[in-house]
Amino acid sequence: MCRASLPFSATWKLYLERNSRCNVFRRIGTAGSTWWSPQCAAVRQGIVDMMHRALREPEVKSVVICGQDGKFCGGADIREFGAKMSGPPLVPMIHMIEAAAKPVVAAIEGVALGGGLELALSCHYRIAHSKARLGLPEVTLGLLPGAGGTQRLPRLIGVPAALELITTGRHVTAAEALQLGIVDEVTDQNAVDAAVKFAQSVEGKSLDARRIGTFPCPRPPDLDAVFEKVMKEVRRSARGAIAPVTCVQAVHAAVTLPYAKGMERERELFSTLFTSGQARALQYYFFAQRAVSRWSTPSGARWDTSKPRPVRKAAVIGLGTMGRGISVSLAQAGFSVVAVETQEKQLLEAKQAVSGMLERDAKRRGAPLAHGNIKYSCSLKAAADVDLVIEAVFEDMALKKAIFRQLSAICKPGTFLCSNTSALDIDELASQTQSPELVVGMHFFAPAHVMKLLEVVYGPRSSPEAVATAMQMGKKIGKVSVAVGNCRGFVGNRMLKPYLEQAFFLLEEGATPEQVDQVLEEFGFPMGVFKVSDLSGLDVGWKVRKADGLVVPDSTGKSARIQGGRRYSPLGDLLCEQGRFGQKTGRGWYQYDKPGGRVAKSDPWLHRFLEEYRARHGLVARRIDQQEVLERCLYALINEGFQILQDGIAAGPEDIDVIYVLGYGWPRHRGGPMFFADMVGLDKVLDRLERYHQLHPDVPGLKPCSLLRKLAAGGCPPIHRWREVIQKPHSQL
Numbered sequence: 001m002c003r004a005s006l007p008f009s010a011t012w013k014l015y016l017e018r019n020s021r022c023n024v025f026r027r028i029g030t031a032g033s034t035w036w037s038p039q040c041a042a043v044r045q046g047i048v049d050m051m052h053r054a055l056r057e058p059e060v061k062s063v064v065i066c067g068q069d070g071k072f073c074g075g076a077d078i079r080e081f082g083a084k085m086s087g088p089p090l091v092p093m094i095h096m097i098e099a100a101a102k103p104v105v106a107a108i109e110g111v112a113l114g115g116g117l118e119l120a121l122s123c124h125y126r127i128a129h130s131k132a133r134l135g136l137p138e139v140t141l142g143l144l145p146g147a148g149g150t151q152r153l154p155r156l157i158g159v160p161a162a163l164e165l166i167t168t169g170r171h172v173t174a175a176e177a178l179q180l181g182i183v184d185e186v187t188d189q190n191a192v193d194a195a196v197k198f199a200q201s202v203e204g205k206s207l208d209a210r211r212i213g214t215f216p217c218p219r220p221p222d223l224d225a226v227f228e229k230v231m232k233e234v235r236r237s238a239r240g241a242i243a244p245v246t247c248v249q250a251v252h253a254a255v256t257l258p259y260a261k262g263m264e265r266e267r268e269l270f271s272t273l274f275t276s277g278q279a280r281a282l283q284y285y286f287f288a289q290r291a292v293s294r295w296s297t298p299s300g301a302r303w304d305t306s307k308p309r310p311v312r313k314a315a316v317i318g319l320g321t322m323g324r325g326i327s328v329s330l331a332q333a334g335f336s337v338v339a340v341e342t343q344e345k346q347l348l349e350a351k352q353a354v355s356g357m358l359e360r361d362a363k364r365r366g367a368p369l370a371h372g373n374i375k376y377s378c379s380l381k382a383a384a385d386v387d388l389v390i391e392a393v394f395e396d397m398a399l400k401k402a403i404f405r406q407l408s409a410i411c412k413p414g415t416f417l418c419s420n421t422s423a424l425d426i427d428e429l430a431s432q433t434q435s436p437e438l439v440v441g442m443h444f445f446a447p448a449h450v451m452k453l454l455e456v457v458y459g460p461r462s463s464p465e466a467v468a469t470a471m472q473m474g475k476k477i478g479k480v481s482v483a484v485g486n487c488r489g490f491v492g493n494r495m496l497k498p499y500l501e502q503a504f505f506l507l508e509e510g511a512t513p514e515q516v517d518q519v520l521e522e523f524g525f526p527m528g529v530f531k532v533s534d535l536s537g538l539d540v541g542w543k544v545r546k547a548d549g550l551v552v553p554d555s556t557g558k559s560a561r562i563q564g565g566r567r568y569s570p571l572g573d574l575l576c577e578q579g580r581f582g583q584k585t586g587r588g589w590y591q592y593d594k595p596g597g598r599v600a601k602s603d604p605w606l607h608r609f610l611e612e613y614r615a616r617h618g619l620v621a622r623r624i625d626q627q628e629v630l631e632r633c634l635y636a637l638i639n640e641g642f643q644i645l646q647d648g649i650a651a652g653p654e655d656i657d658v659i660y661v662l663g664y665g666w667p668r669h670r671g672g673p674m675f676f677a678d679m680v681g682l683d684k685v686l687d688r689l690e691r692y693h694q695l696h697p698d699v700p701g702l703k704p705c706s707l708l709r710k711l712a713a714g715g716c717p718p719i720h721r722w723r724e725v726i727q728k729p730h731s732q733l
């Protein structure tokens with residue numbers, strides 16, 4: 001028997017091993033990574049040579065292919081996609097394995113993803129370790145499985161199951177893979193040993209029924225109807241992403257064409273995706289999501305030099321919607337939680353709600369209940385011995401300050417005090433405590449136990465240890481944490497302000513909520529800005545604007561449209577004055593069938609209201625085209641993003657993009673707002689902003705930020721080079 005080890009990570013090494021006793025007989029190279037890079041050419045070459053040799057040598061009766069360091073293969077190295085391919089190509093190699101006259105067994109440990117699973121599918125048998133995960137995640141990178149995955153998987157597990165896995169990119173456990181028929185055996189023991197044993201047991205047996213490429217593809221009787229339905233569903237959920245739709249076309253080819261033709265079609269479709277902007281965006285986003293864990297602050301604190309402190313016990317103060325979600329997240333991750341709500345009635349309600357959430361989640365995941373991890377209390381004193389507190393009370397600075405003063409006196413020395421505020425000044429909260437260096441923001445997104453994003457907000461006095469601890473805590477509860485500086489709204493909500501502002505101005509100038517929302521939804525947002533406002537409640541922003549002194553009449557008694565020399569739209573305030581708070585009251589920018597209703601319907605009242613408003617303020621409605629709606633909303637938001645980079649509130653464009661994709665519904669296949677600006681062209685974004693600012697000189701949000709000007713003047717460097725241009729950041733507060 002021959003045994004070949006595959007590369008997995010950047011330190012992939014390739015060995016050829018030979019069994020009877022599995023002695024290493026030849027080390028054939030140390031690979032940089034991929035199927036495509038020059039080093040990986042050595043990997044493919046190694047496999048090809050090994051297979052030839054195994055087939056030639058009469059004493060070799062079977063072959064086991066396994067990974068190194070407990071991992072089978074994570075697929076192609078996407079950093080190398082641009083590189084020129086050398087060495088034996090992947091697809092013929094896979095065909096050669098499948099055609100082998102001796103049994104080839106894949107020993108799957110760790111992961112078999114993408115090209116890794118495609119390789120395993122070319123083997124005659126697959127043995128997986130019980131902890132292994134398998135999948136074809138190419139679609140999440142804007143691609144499709146390009147080494148036979150779209151042709152073999154439906155032949156192996158049927159069209160519906162294959163379509164589901166290929167169009168979602170979902171990873172499956174070994175147990176599910178066994179159930180689906182992707183693997184032949186699952187073991188809790190050493191998978192390589194099990195595969196060797198298995199290979200020996202099938203030596204000499206016919207392989208005719210084991211070559212997936214020769215299987216007929218199961219053809220559903222109502223083929224056209226099945227694909228039409230799937231295509232409709234995929235198009236709806238893809239929100240403009242082309243890869244899922246192309247994956248369906250590739251699987252359709254598996255059903256309707258002979259294998260060889262289907263492979264040709266897969267190759268053609270793969271090539272179209274490979275060069276698409278969406279593939280670039282999704283691959284950029286893949287690395288951005290990993291890059292944000294390597295955080296740094298303007299004061300020089302960094303992820304690799306700042307040590308987090310262990311946290312075992314944490315308190316959550318305030319058990320409204322956010323506090324409940326945060327408690328659930330902490331309990332599920334195994335933290336011991338003290339949940340505090342000072343009103344007894346609310347505490348009881350919260351306890352029931354949290355238990356329900358934990359039960360539902362445990363049922364869904366088939367995991368044990370985490371009830372026991374939470375203790376409830378009406379008193380802040382219950383937080384005396386915790387390692388970290390997350391305050392999640394109302395967005396009221398006076399209330400939060402009082403709580404921070406009390407916590408500072410109650411908690412044991414060294415306890416980290418964190419606030420879930422979505423916009424308030426972390427430094428002001430820190431100043432209420434005896435140890436401001438222990439204070440950071442932990443801004444969760446609703447629903448907190450579901451949303452993946454966490455903004456970790458450092459103030460000028462937050463210690464590197466506090467930032468590192470909050471970042472690590474976020475990781476432990478399964479969030480993608482992004483470290484950001486302290487300013488009004490931090491990164492996400494600060495950028496939202498000019499975006500919302502433009503949407504309001506567009507209504508004043510003649511647009512309707514339906515028109516603005518449609519443009520944004522066509523761009524790929526799950527919901528337009530007005531539907532989102534209705535969902536989250538119009539009164540939230542109204543309260544903030546009132547507190548900021550913006551909701552005031554002008555000299556004629558009408559709502560002021562110019563405040564401090566800047567244009568202001570009171571439209572949202574006027575709706576709130578009518579009791580229209582959005583979904584919760586059944587009326588907002590849209591109408592709903594009842595309070596709490598979810599289906600937004602156009603509201604003739606609102607259109608009349610807009611007409612009357614324009615007439616009252618002497619505004620003449622004009623026809624506004626899609627491009628203007630999109631550019632004004634998005635470029636105002638992007639411009640604020642550049643300002644945030646310039647102010648050093650975010651360390652790099654990746655931070656902003658991850659926040660927008662994970663927290664604000666920015667379509668992932670567009671990479672994030674800063675990546676989008678790079679794709680559009682910084683000079684074009686600058687040009688359009690200049691034009692809009694000329695037309696609206698009283699809207700500072702449209703005045704191009706100097707960092708954008710600098711980047712454009714510097715020849716529009718690609719996004720990965722922006723950090724070189726961003727000046728040494730300094731805190732804004």
Ligand SMILES: CCCCCCC[C@H](O)CC(=O)SCCNC(=O)CCNC(=O)[C@H](O)C(C)(C)COP(=O)([O-])OP(=O)([O-])OC[C@H]1O[C@@H](n2cnc3c(N)ncnc32)[C@H](O)[C@@H]1OP(=O)([O-])[O-]
Pocket residue numbers: 009010074075076077078079090091111113114115116118137138141143144145146147149267270287290291
């Ligand atoms: C003619 C046509 C021929 C077509 C052939 C097509 C072949 C095929 O269909 C295409 C593919 O396979 S597409 C590929 C399909 N495969 C996938 O989509 C798998 C994507 N990867 C994953 O899902 C996860 O990384 C793993 C589950 C593999 C490991 O998770 P974990 O243990 O939590 O670790 P982690 O923190 O996530 O990663 C560790 C480091 O590795 C880095 N890196 C990782 N994968 C990379 C890659 N493919 N590339 C480059 N780098 C990759 C990652 O950035 C990080 O680097 P950093 O410098 O430290 O930041």
